[in-house]
Structures are given as C-alpha cells and as structure tokens.
Amino acid sequence: MLIELGKVGRRYRMGQGEFWALKDVTLGIPEGQLVTILGPSGSGKSTLLNIMGGIDRADAGTVRVAGVDLSHASERDLTQFRRDTVGFVFQFFNLIPNLTVRENVEVTADIAKKPLSIDEVLEAVALSPMAGRFPSELSGGEQQRVSLARAVVKNPALLLADEPTGSLDFVTSRDILRLLVQINETYHTTIVLVTHNAAIADMTDRLIRLRSGEIEEDCLVGRRIKAEEVTW
Amino acid sequence: MNTLLKRLPRTIRSNQWLVYGCVALVVMSCMLYVSINALLVDISESKTRFERESRIESATFLPREPFADLSTFEQDHGFAIERRREVDAAAGQGLALRVFEHTARVNIPAITSGRDLQADDEMLLGQTVATALKARLGTTMTLLGRSFTVVGFASVPDYMYPIRTTDDAGIMLDPKAFGIAVITPSAMDALAPEALATWHIRTVDGSTSTAKQELTRTVGLTFWQDLTANPRYTLATAKLEGAASVSTTMPLVILLLTCLLLAAAQGRIVRMQRAQLGTLKALGYSTWELVVHELALPAIIALAGSVLGILMSILTMRPLLDLMVSYFSIPLYVTTVPWPSIIFGLVAPVALLVPAVALVATRLLSQTPVKLMQTTVANNHVNLLERSVHLRGGSFRKRFATRTAIRGLTRLALLMLGAMLAGYLLLFGGAMRDSMDSLIRSAFRDTTYNYTYVLTAPRVENPWGGESLTIAPFTTADGRLTFQAMGLPATSTLLVPRNTKGEAIPIDRVIITRALADKLGLEVGESLAVTQTATAQDLTLTVDAVAEMYATAAVILPQSRLNSIIGAPAGSFNALFSTARLDVPSQDVVMTMSMAESKAAFDSVIEPVWIVLGLIAVFAVFIALMALSVVTTLTVEEERHSISVLKVLGYHADELNAMVLGSGIIAVVAGFAISVPLLLSSWRSLFAKTTSTMTFSLPIRLSPLSILVCFVIMLATYLVSLRAARSKVQSVGMAVSLKAARE
Ligand SMILES: Nc1ncnc2c1ncn2[C@@H]1O[C@H](COP(=O)(O)OP(=O)(O)O)[C@@H](O)[C@H]1O
Numbered sequence: 001m002l003i004e005l006g007k008v009g010r011r012y013r014m015g016q017g018e019f020w021a022l023k024d025v026t027l028g029i030p031e032g033q034l035v036t037i038l039g040p041s042g043s044g045k046s047t048l049l050n051i052m053g054g055i056d057r058a059d060a061g062t063v064r065v066a067g068v069d070l071s072h073a074s075e076r077d078l079t080q081f082r083r084d085t086v087g088f089v090f091q092f093f094n095l096i097p098n099l100t101v102r103e104n105v106e107v108t109a110d111i112a113k114k115p116l117s118i119d120e121v122l123e124a125v126a127l128s129p130m131a132g133r134f135p136s137e138l139s140g141g142e143q144q145r146v147s148l149a150r151a152v153v154k155n156p157a158l159l160l161a162d163e164p165t166g167s168l169d170f171v172t173s174r175d176i177l178r179l180l181v182q183i184n185e186t187y188h189t190t191i192v193l194v195t196h197n198a199a200i201a202d203m204t205d206r207l208i209r210l211r212s213g214e215i216e217e218d219c220l221v222g223r224r225i226k227a228e229e230v231t232w
Numbered sequence: 233m234n235t236l237l238k239r240l241p242r243t244i245r246s247n248q249w250l251v252y253g254c255v256a257l258v259v260m261s262c263m264l265y266v267s268i269n270a271l272l273v274d275i276s277e278s279k280t281r282f283e284r285e286s287r288i289e290s291a292t293f294l295p296r297e298p299f300a301d302l303s304t305f306e307q308d309h310g311f312a313i314e315r316r317r318e319v320d321a322a323a324g325q326g327l328a329l330r331v332f333e334h335t336a337r338v339n340i341p342a343i344t345s346g347r348d349l350q351a352d353d354e355m356l357l358g359q360t361v362a363t364a365l366k367a368r369l370g371t372t373m374t375l376l377g378r379s380f381t382v383v384g385f386a387s388v389p390d391y392m393y394p395i396r397t398t399d400d401a402g403i404m405l406d407p408k409a410f411g412i413a414v415i416t417p418s419a420m421d422a423l424a425p426e427a428l429a430t431w432h433i434r435t436v437d438g439s440t441s442t443a444k445q446e447l448t449r450t451v452g453l454t455f456w457q458d459l460t461a462n463p464r465y466t467l468a469t470a471k472l473e474g475a476a477s478v479s480t481t482m483p484l485v486i487l488l489l490t491c492l493l494l495a496a497a498q499g500r501i502v503r504m505q506r507a508q509l510g511t512l513k514a515l516g517y518s519t520w521e522l523v524v525h526e527l528a529l530p531a532i533i534a535l536a537g538s539v540l541g542i543l544m545s546i547l548t549m550r551p552l553l554d555l556m557v558s559y560f561s562i563p564l565y566v567t568t569v570p571w572p573s574i575i576f577g578l579v580a581p582v583a584l585l586v587p588a589v590a591l592v593a594t595r596l597l598s599q600t601p602v603k604l605m606q607t608t609v610a611n612n613h614v615n616l617l618e619r620s621v622h623l624r625g626g627s628f629r630k631r632f633a634t635r636t637a638i639r640g641l642t643r644l645a646l647l648m649l650g651a652m653l654a655g656y657l658l659l660f661g662g663a664m665r666d667s668m669d670s671l672i673r674s675a676f677r678d679t680t681y682n683y684t685y686v687l688t689a690p691r692v693e694n695p696w697g698g699e700s701l702t703i704a705p706f707t708t709a710d711g712r713l714t715f716q717a718m719g720l721p722a723t724s725t726l727l728v729p730r731n732t733k734g735e736a737i738p739i740d741r742v743i744i745t746r747a748l749a750d751k752l753g754l755e756v757g758e759s760l761a762v763t764q765t766a767t768a769q770d771l772t773l774t775v776d777a778v779a780e781m782y783a784t785a786a787v788i789l790p791q792s793r794l795n796s797i798i799g800a801p802a803g804s805f806n807a808l809f810s811t812a813r814l815d816v817p818s819q820d821v822v823m824t825m826s827m828a829e830s831k832a833a834f835d836s837v838i839e840p841v842w843i844v845l846g847l848i849a850v851f852a853v854f855i856a857l858m859a860l861s862v863v864t865t866l867t868v869e870e871e872r873h874s875i876s877v878l879k880v881l882g883y884h885a886d887e888l889n890a891m892v893l894g895s896g897i898i899a900v901v902a903g904f905a906i907s908v909p910l911l912l913s914s915w916r917s918l919f920a921k922t923t924s925t926m927t928f929s930l931p932i933r934l935s936p937l938s939i940l941v942c943f944v945i946m947l948a949t950y951l952v953s954l955r956a957a958r959s960k961v962q963s964v965g966m967a968v969s970l971k972a973a974r975e
C-alpha cells in the first residue's frame with residue numbers, strides 16, 4: 001500500500017467548541033491506483049487530501065504514505081516527503097505570478113531528485129508555445145495545465161489533485177482529466193483526485209465517497225471509461 | 233533555488249516605489265549618521281594633531297628673574313620654553329586684534345589657508361575672525377600705524393578659543409570684535425618693542441608639576457597657568473564636545489528608528505506573499521530555503537542603501553568639513569575615512585533588517601502549507617474584532633473602510649510608527665527653534681542694562697552713575713564649571729530675577745539662575761558647594777530661589793553678603809550696570825561689555841550646535857516624507873485584491889481611495905500625538921548632557937504654533953504620499969481578481 005490511513009481525524013476549533021472535519025477515516029490505496037474522492041462541499045475532501053500530501057496534520061489516527069509516518073514526522077521529514085514523493089494540483093492553480101510558465105515548472109524541477117525533462121513535460125501539456133508567458137497572461141485551463149506540469153515534472157509517486165477542474169469549463173476540464181489519466185498510465189503514478197462531480201469517478205479505478213468527514217462509500221469502479229467519454 | 237531567484241528582480245520592478253523608498257530611507261539615515269560622525273572624528277583628530285604639530289604649551293608662566301642659561305635648563309629637563317610678545321591693536325570697525333610674534337618651538341601658529349610669513353610686512357589673521365569678517369587673503373591691515381598684508385589665516389593653539397580676557401566668567405566669544413594676528417619677531421621689534429611678553433612651556437608628556445617645581449626653584453614664578461585651566465583651550469574642547477554629543481545621539485536614533493520602520497515594512501511584504509510561500513512549501517521547499525529567499529530583498533535594500541549612503545557621505549564630506557572647521561578654529565589636518573562609523577553604518581541596517589525579517593518569515597512559515605494558502609492576512613483574533621464591528625451596520629462603504637482598518641490593525645500600527653518617526657523628526661526642528669528663541673528672550677528680558685563695567689578694584693564712591701554691584705567668579709567643587717556670583721543691592725532695577733510666574737524675587741536670599749540649577753541639578757532648599765576662584769576658599773550656600781534665566785549660570789546674592797564673603801569693604805562695589813555709556817576712566821576698568829556684544833558672543837557659541845542640528849532637521853523632513861510614503865504604498869499593495877474586486881463591482885476611484893486609505897489619518901494623528909512627549913523627554917536628557925560645561929542652559933520649549941506647523945507639514949507630507957498611493961489604486965487592474973485569484 002502506498003497510502004495507509006488508520007482512524008484519521010482532523011479537528012477545527014470553532015469559537016469555544018470544536019468540530020471534527022474528518023472522523024475515523026481508515027483506508028489504504030495501493031500503488032498505481034487512480035482514485036476519486038467524491039463528496040458535497042464541506043464534507044472534508046480537501047482536508048483528507050491535504051493530510052495525505054503532508055501539507056496539513058491529522059489530530060488523530062495514523063497516516064503512512066510511501067513508508068513515511070506523516071502523523072509523527074518532523075517538519076524536516078515532511079518537507080523531504082513533499083519534495084520527493086508528492087505532486088499537487090490545486091483548484092485555484094496557485095502559480096507563482098512573477099515567474100513564467102517555464103519557470104513555474106522549473107521551480108519544482110530544481111528541487112526534485114530525478115526530474116523529467118521540462119521541455120517534454122511542457123510539450124505533453126501543450127504549453128511549449130507559451131513557455132515564456134506569465135500566469136496572468138494565460139486562460140484558466142492553461143494555468144491549470146501549468147499547475148499539472150509543475151506537479152508532474154518531478155515524477156512523483158503520488159499526485160494529489162484538489163478539484164483540478166473545479167474552476168474550468170467542460171471542454172477544458174476534459175483536457176485536464178485526459179492528461180491525468182495519461183500520467184497515471186505512462187508513469188504508473190498513484191493519483192488521488194478530489195471532486196464533487198460524480199461523473200468523473202467513471203474514468204478512475206476507485207470511488208471514495210465522503211459525507212460530513214466520514215467515509216460513506218468505498219468501491220472499485222467496474223470498468224474504467226476513457227477520459228474523452230466522460231460527460232456532464 | 234535558482235529559478236526562485238528570478239522572482240527577485242521582478243518583485244523589485246513591480247514594487248519599484250516601495251523598494252526605492254526604502255532604499256532612499258536607508259541612504260539618508262546612513263548618510264546622516266556617517267557624515268556627522270566623520271565630521272566629528274576628523275575635527276577631533278585634527279584638534280589632536282593640531283595640538284601635537286603646533287606643539288601646544290603645557291602651561292603659561294612669568295618668571296620672577298631672567299633665566300641664566302635657558303637652553304641648558306631646557307635640555308636638563310626635556311622642556312621646550314619660548315617667550316612670546318603680544319600687543320593689542322585696533323584694526324578698525326570695532327575690531328581689536330591681539331598681535332603675537334611668530335613662535336618656533338611652542339604654540340606654533342598653524343596655517344589654515346594661505347601661506348606662512350616670509351616678510352616683515354606680512355601677517356597671519358586668526359581663522360575665527362577671518363571667518364566672521366569674511367576676510368580675504370591679500371588684504372592690507374593697518375596695525376599701530378604700520379601696514380601689513382594678510383598672507384594666511386592661522387590658528388594659535390593656546391588661543392584656540394580666542395577670547396579677550398579670561399577673568400570674565402561669562403567668557404564669550406565675539407569674533408567680530410576680537411581676534412588674533414601673527415607677525416614676525418622683527419616686525420614686533422619695530423612695532424612694539426616693549427610689548428607684554430609671556431612665557432610658554434611644553435613638557436614631554438604634558439604634565440606640569442615637575443616643571444612648576446623646577447621653575448620655582450630656578451627662576452621663581454609670578455604667574456602660572458596650566459593649559460587645562462586656560463579657558464581659551466578648555467572652552468574649545470567644551471564646544472567640540474557639545475556639538476559631538478548632540479550630533480552622535482540624534483543620527484543614531486534616526487538610523488535605528490528608520491531600521492525599525494523598514495523591518496516592519498519588510499515583514500509585511502513577506503506576509504503579503506503568504507499564499508505563494510504556502511504553495512512553494514507544499515511543492516517541497518523547506519522553511520529554511522524560503523526564509524533565506526525572503527531575506528534577499530531586505531538584504532539588498534539594506535546594503536544598497538547603506539553603500540549608497542556611505543558613498544554620498546564621502547562625497548559631501550569635504551564641503552561639510554570646510555564649513556565646520558571655520559567654526560571650531562582648528563586647522564583641518566585629517567580627512568580620514570571614519571572606519572568605525574562606516575562599518576557601523578554599513579552593518580547596522582543589514583544587521584537589524586535581516587534578522588527582523590527572518591523572524592517574521594520563520595514565524596509565518598512555521599505554519600502548515602494549508603494554513604498559509606487558505607487564510608488571508610487576517611488572523612482569528614482580528615476576525616473577531618471584525619465581526620463585532622460588522623454588527624453595527626452602516627453603509628457598506630463605511631464598513632469596508634472600518635474593516636480594512638481593523639484587518640490592517642498592525643498595518644495601522646506601522647503607519648503610526650511612521651508618523652511617529654516623521655513627527656519626531658519634524659518637531660525636532662520646531663523644538664530647536666522654540667528653545668533657542670526662549671533662551672535668547674530670557675537672556676535679554678530680565679536685563680534692562682546695556683553696558684557692564686568691571687572695575688579693577690572695589691570702590692565705595694560711585695562718581696559715574698549706573699547701578700553698582702559686586703561680582704566674583706566661583707567654581708563648582710568638581711572644578712567643571714566657573715560662574716559668576718553677583719551681589720546686588722536690594723534696590724536693583726536693571727537686573728531683576730524673576731520666578732516661573734514672572735514675579736520679581738526679592739534680593740535678600742540666595743538665588744541661582746535656571747541655567748545653574750539645570751547644570752548642577754539643584755533645587756530650592758539644596759546646598760551648593762563652591763570655591764571662590766580667586767582665593768580658593770571653599771563655601772557652601774543654600775539655594776533659596778531659582779530665577780528663570782537660562783543664558784548665564786550665576787548666583788545672585790545680597791551685595792553686603794557677597795562683599796563679606798570675598799572680604800571686600802562693606803558697602804563697596806566692583807562693577808556697574810548701566811543703560812547708557814558711562815565715563816569710567818579706562819585704567820579703572822578691567823572689562824566693558826555691551827549687551828549687543830554679549831548677544832553676538834552668545835550667538836557664536838551656539839552656532840556650531842545650530843548648524844549640526846539644522847543639518848539634521850533638513851534630513852529629518854526627507855526621512856519623514858519617505859517613511860510615510862513607504863507605509864501608504866504598502867497599504868495599497870496589501871489591499872490590491874480587494875481593490876480589484878470592488879472595481880469589478882463598479883466602485884469609483886474616489887470611493888475606493890476613501891475606503892482603502894481613509895482610515896490612515898487616525899493613525900497619522902495618533903503617531904504625531906505620541907511623538908510630542910517623546911521628543912520633549914528625549915531632548916531634555918540630550919541637552920542636559922550637551923550644555924553641562926557651557927555657561928548657559930537650554931530651556932526645552934515647544935510652542936503650540938510650532939506643533940501646529942509641524943503637524944500641517946506632516947499632514948501635507950502624508951497627503952502627498954497618499955496622492956502617489958492613489959495613482960497606484962487607479963492602476964490596479966481588474967483582472968487581478970479574476971485571474972490567479974489566490975496567488
Ligand atoms: N481552517 C479552518 N478552520 C475552521 N474550519 C475549517 C477550516 N478549513 C476547513 N474547515 C471546515 O472543515 C470542513 C471540511 O472542509 P474541506 O475539507 O475544505 O471541505 P471540502 O473540500 O470537502 O469542501 C468544512 O466544514 C470547513 O468549513
């Protein structure tokens with residue numbers, strides 16, 4: 001198993017009281033799997049994903065990813081883990097505004113152990129002609145492709161995508177999804193995809209449904225359809 | 233790391249004004265600090281070299297008998313002894329020159345400009361009088377009927393502070409009325425063969441006790457004065473120390489305050505990037521790498537600023553030095569680079585800015601990436617405040633303005649700090665003006681006489697008119713301050729001591745002037761231990777009242793009491809005050825002083841302090857302007873996103889200006905209000921130190937008018953920087969809110 005979660009909980013303080021955004025989440029994800037986490041807004045999807053990626057900490061339970069015990073890891077180990085193991089794609093892209101497209105990709109390549117060729121990755125996401133532009137000169141879909149390229153260039157074992165299509169239109173979204181599947185197939189990258197769009201689950205291996213911070217359903221998808229066939 | 237560095241030039245370009253403003257702030261405060269320090273180092277080193285190269289005397293004396301074999305005596309003891317003749321000559325327009333013959337071994341005149349004497353019809357003119365009269369080389373002067381060409385300006389070490397007499401406790405310099413000149417010994421032979429001759433001795437290590445013993449044994453002494461007891465030397469030292477203590481404290485305070493303000497501003501720039509930093513952290517950058525990265529900009533600002541500032545101070549050093557030297561009457565031997573202050577000026581901004589920003593960045597980046605990416609600048613505590621304000625309702629615009637203010641509570645604190653710095657610096661100029669003004673007014677308010685005559689001997693009869701009094705010099709027990717005791721008749725009308733309420737204090741008790749009270753830290757009821765300067769007799773007086781006189785340190789006693797203290801005949805007097813000129817025969821007067829003369833003398837003492845302070849005040853206005861504009865620019869940068877959103881929603885530029893920038897005015901007013909007491913208290917301690925060896929004390933005053941003027945200047949400064957910020961508000965693009973929404 002690449003990811004092993006045991007009774008994971010995440011608590012937020014709300015004024016005087018507290019509130020569990022995640023409760024007793026236990027699951028395992030093997031290498032190479034393409035997983036969808038589905039759930040209504042506020043159900044804890046992002047929280048779960050952030051804990052898996054080592055950018056947030058659980059308040060209860062155990063988190064093991066790629067052999068690293070994230071719940072007890074030091075700050076230093078967490079950084080090393082993020083650097084070597086995970087790639088992130090965010091809903092709002094989070095590109096560095098004063099770096100060009102190419103430089104935004106380079107930023108992760110710089111610190112990766114065995115980065116892929118930047119040119120190849122840019123080519124793969126069809127951004128080569130725009131390599132010199134700044135994020136503010138790109139459309140939303142283009143920005144998300146940069147974000148994807150940035151995550152992929154370090155060839156991570158785990159790719160985490162939080163609503164990567166959440167702020168994109170249908171056609172552009174399908175483009176991004178196709179790229180994700182392609183990455184999964186080419187590099188055997190484990191991908192966890194968060195969405196509130198049920199249709200997307202059909203193109204993945206497994207569906208985990210969250211509701212109010214708890215796993216409501218966890219099932220394998222019978223037959224994975226092609227990204228091009230997804231519609232909503 | 234390499235790629236990340238590419239952000240730096242772009243960040244600088246997109247925040248040009250902010251960065252330039254910060255650099256300019258560092259440049260100015262560094263320049264001020266280094267220049268002033270360099271100035272004082274050079275001047276005090278020049279003084280040391282002047283003393284060494286001009287072979288300053290260790291003492292002046294008059295032998296009882298002629299030396300039998302002077303050169304053997306000198307060789308036996310390692311002394312250098314030289315006789316010097318001097319004669320006073322009128323040089324026209326009320327100017328009296330004390331003409332010395334050129335010496336070769338002790339108290340050698342140092343040429344400050346022009347050249348040394350080569351012929352008997354040439355003369356050197358004292359630097360102080362040359363400056364005061366704006367004299368030129370090559371002019372001709374007639375002294376005692378012979379004409380001399382001025383070939384050079386010079387300083388004579390034992391007349392560094394060239395005053396006519398030293399027994400006057402007021403000891404004031406009026407360079408337009410009195411100065412020195414040097415001619416060749418053969419010219420002196422021809423001019424005044426019978427001139428007064430004094431003897432000057434220089435010992436190897438400057439100590440004089442053996443020399444005094446040996447001379448007493450060999451030739452006997454009728455007069456002896458150590459250099460350290462010579463006001464013409466000690467007052468020059470006091471003047472230099474006075475200027476030094478004001479001018480090293482202020483620039484240091486300014487430099488440190490500037491660094492503090494910049495550290496705060498830079499810390500905010502780091503916070504502005506929290507989402508980006510969070511993303512980078514999520515991508516695998518370590519806290520340490522990001523902190524180092526964030527330190528690049530403050531380090532560049534600090535270094536660029538301090539290097540430029542130091543370069544500029546080196547460039548402006550020479551003209552500044554020339555200006556100052558003329559006020560200290562010391563030849564400029566040294567124009568060194570003052571390494572300690574340059575190193576401090578170079579290191580201080582970096583050393584203060586970088587760790588401060590590192591602290592902010594480390595604290596910020598120790599949060600999880602999620603938290604960094606999620607939340608805006610506001611933290612939960614402020615959110616609570618925000619929510620409570622929200623309840624009050626009102627128009628959205630008002631609420632937004634209030635909320636911007638509350639959200640940026642720390643930013644407002646920064647603006648307040650900026651306003652405080654600016655206010656402090658501006659008020660500095662105001663307080664200086666007011667204090668001087670009130671000093672001069674107090675000096676001439678209580679004295680309605682125009683002339684003072686000091687007689688050679690006590691008298692009982694007064695055939696000349698005026699009001700008679702007794703004066704005698706006293707010295708404090710520690711020997712640091714010599715001041716006048718004035719014995720006044722109870723009927724005195726020309727000098728009336730007054731208390732703080734302006735009421736006359738009856739002259740039947742021991743009254744000290746405010747200047748003396750400030751200097752010695754005395755209050756009513758405390759006792760004052762003094763030594764009578766002429767007889768070395770000790771005496772303790774109990775202070776009964778303090779008169780509000782700042783210009784002279786003095787004790788006022790009933791005339792009969794002072795007469796009995798100094799052992800003068802009962803009912804006698806030795807000085808006269810008068811409103812009109814009196815016909816006192818010149819052989820009976822030691823000294824005459826007119827009020828106009830003493831005012832001029834007073835001005836000349838205060839002048840170097842004035843110039844240094846004026847220089848600081850000019851810088852202060854610039855620094856204030858920069859400080860305020862840095863803070864307002866930062867405000868716009870931080871609100872970029874909201875501004876953009878609101879523009880999309882259809883708000884006009886005017887409305888946005890009021891909403892984003894409107895709240896600042898309160899902070900500006902508050903900052904200014906705080907700066908007033910801050911200035912007054914820091915000034916009091918500063919000036920107590922500065923004037924402790926001078927005979928006047930500076931009343932610290934700040935008039936409402938000055939406060940108002942400073943406030944108006946500051947407000948104008950703030951509005952100017954707002955105007956600049958406004959054009960920035962206008963230039964915020966609407967696309968900012970639509971694209972890269974959470975950059
Ligand atoms: N920093 C936070 N403080 C308080 N509550 C939070 C914070 N972040 C998220 N939450 C709450 O936790 C719950 C889960 O959030 P999230 O994981 O972002 O949901 P999702 O991504 O499924 O929409 C939500 O109810 C949200 O309001």
Ligand SMILES: [Mg+2]
Nearest residue numbers: 045046047162
């Ligand atoms: Mg979410």
